[in-house]
Amino acid sequence: MSSHGDPIPMTSSACGPLSGVADVPGDKSISHRSLILGAMCVGETTIAGLLEGQDVLDTGAAMRAFGAEVTDQGGGNWSVRGVGVGGFAEPDQVIDCGNSGTGVRLIMGAMATSPISATFTGDASLNGRPMARVTDPLALFGCQAVGRAGGRLPMTLVGAAEPVPVRYVVPVPSAQVKSAVLLAGLNAPGQTVVIEAEATRDHTERMLAGFGAEISVVETDSGREITLTGQPELRAQHIEVPRDPSSAAFPVCAALIVPGSDVLVPGIGLNPTRAGLFTTLREMGADLTFENERVEGGEPVADLRARYSPDLKGIEVPPDRAASMIDEYPVLSVVAAFADGDTVMRGVKELRVKESDRIEAMASGLRANGVEVEDGPDWWIVTGRGQRGVPGGAVCASHLDHRIAMSFLILGMRSETPVKVDDGGPIATSFPIFEPLMQRLGAKVMRDQV
Structure with missing residues (x-):
């Protein structure tokens, strides 16, 4: 089943050139943070361009x-x-975060240093994901968590009545963990320090500064x-949400592989901690250009033009780039299937604990469609078929994962x-206009009759 109803089987067929303007939705990461930080202000925060996908609505x-x-x-x-x-009230009901790991982990951080309790749950996919990395x-602040075995939802958090500041070294690159600790630190006295060996998306730091928090970032050994x-x-x-680079990845990658295509994706956020996919695609030889580069709301923005x-x-993607494109590896693997040679992706064990095991999900589906894939605990290699093309013809499992569903489409x-994908329903969590947007560009994507 999809995260919010019955399965929605979908089929994607070969199409003519894709062309036109792809107005993708607002950035999901910034949308989540806008709502949470707005709730922690005194006064009224206004937000333009909020992503109205189910994850953000939750x-x-x-x-x-x-x-x-x-x-x-x-x-x-x-x-x-x-x-x-510190002004959060204790909720009367269980907090249902649906499919969103970002939502639940950031909200846990925001409430962890208030003297209240809250119980969190989600859909089947979210309830299977580990929360100990945040709890x-x-x-360390004094927050207590009680959940299912393996630190999984449903889970109740009892916020710290007398929180203390912490100094925390993030063990694996994770913007969610970093952000949860920083949000918890807002209501702790003194200074909370987070150290990350590898830079992850920095929207939380930028937005905290914009909201008036005293925050500094220095590079150390x-x-x-x-x-x-x-x-x-x-x-x-007042927040103007830039358009989501993770959503832009889908029309961009489609244009690169469909002959004759020329697609413009305007107003995309190009924060350097998020733009690793576009760097990688250009290294692979993609005709991808940035037009009208500018800064909006403290974030670099540009219009992206992608041509066939x-x-x-195929290339070897530098492992230290993983944090800046972790959500884009599934659709990158699709582009890799049409490249010449091997595309090697290492240092990506985080993909094993996303909405699904994304390495396994993509490897299985690509193999079923005639593409050679090798994989290991934190790596995978896609052997591209180049001009031979991909046979296709398989039914791919989405595993309640929006990015898996869109990648196979x-x-x-x-x-x-x-x-075919067995369930396109989860797409609504992050990219609710995916179908009509791609159809307007010329794609043949449709829901199956059931």
């Missing part, structure tokens, strides 16, 4: 449950009247050291035989 509902006023003003415009740092550092002074009064803001690229070459746009 975060908005959670902020209401903690006492903030979250209002849909229409047209992607929202407002949040916050309760201030372990939150325990141990990595990036982020210091946050607790118990600030955050200032309500018949001479793509992109594969079908260039395969010799249509590619």
Whole structure:
């Protein structure tokens, strides 16, 4: 089943050139953080361009449950009247975060240093994902967590009545863990310090500074050291959400592999901690250009133009780039299937614990469609078929994972035989306009009759 209803089988078939403008939704990472930080302000934060996918809507509902006023003003415009740092009320009901690992982990951090309790749950996929990576550092503040075996949801958190600041070294690259600790540090006295050996997406640091928190980032021999002074009064803001580079990846990658395509994706956030896919694609020989480069709301933004690229070459993706493109490896593997030679992806064990085991899901589906794939605990290699093309014809399991579903639908746009996914329903969690957007560009993506 999909995360919010019956399965929605979908089929993607080979199509003519894709062309036009792809107006992808707002950035999911920034949308989550806008709602949470807005709820921790005093006053009204206004948000333009919020991603209205189910993941973000679930975060908005959670902020209401903690006492903030979250209002849909229409047209992607929202407002949040916050309760201030440390002002969360104890929710009356279980907090259902649906499919969103980002949502649940950030919300846990935001409430962990308030003297309240909350119980969290999600769909089958989220309830199978590990939460100890967040609850372990939150325990250092004085927060207690009780959940299922293996640190899994449903889980109840009892916030720290007298939180203490912490100094925490993030054991694996994870923006979610880093952000949860920083959000918890907001209501702890003194300075909370987070050290990450490898840089991850830095939206939380940028947005905390924008909301008025005292935060500094310095490079040390141990990595990036982020210091946050607790118990600030955050200032309500107006936030313009840039368009999501992870969503842009799908029309961009489709244009690169479908002959004759020329697609413009405007207003994409190009934060360097998020843009690893586009760097990788250009190294593979992709005809991908950045136009009208600018800065909006403290984030670098540009219009991306992607054209059909018949001479793509397999490369070895640097492992230290993984954090900047961790969500894009599934669709990168689709592009790799149409390149010449091997595309080698290492240092990606985080993919094993995403919404699904994304290495296994993509490897199995690609093999079923005639592509050679090798994989190991933290690596995989796709042997591209180049101009021979991909046979296709398989039914691929989405595993309740929106990015897996969309990646295989992109594969079908260039395969010799249509590619099916067993359930496209999870796509609504992050990219609710995926189908009509791709159809307007010329793709043959449709829901099966059941």
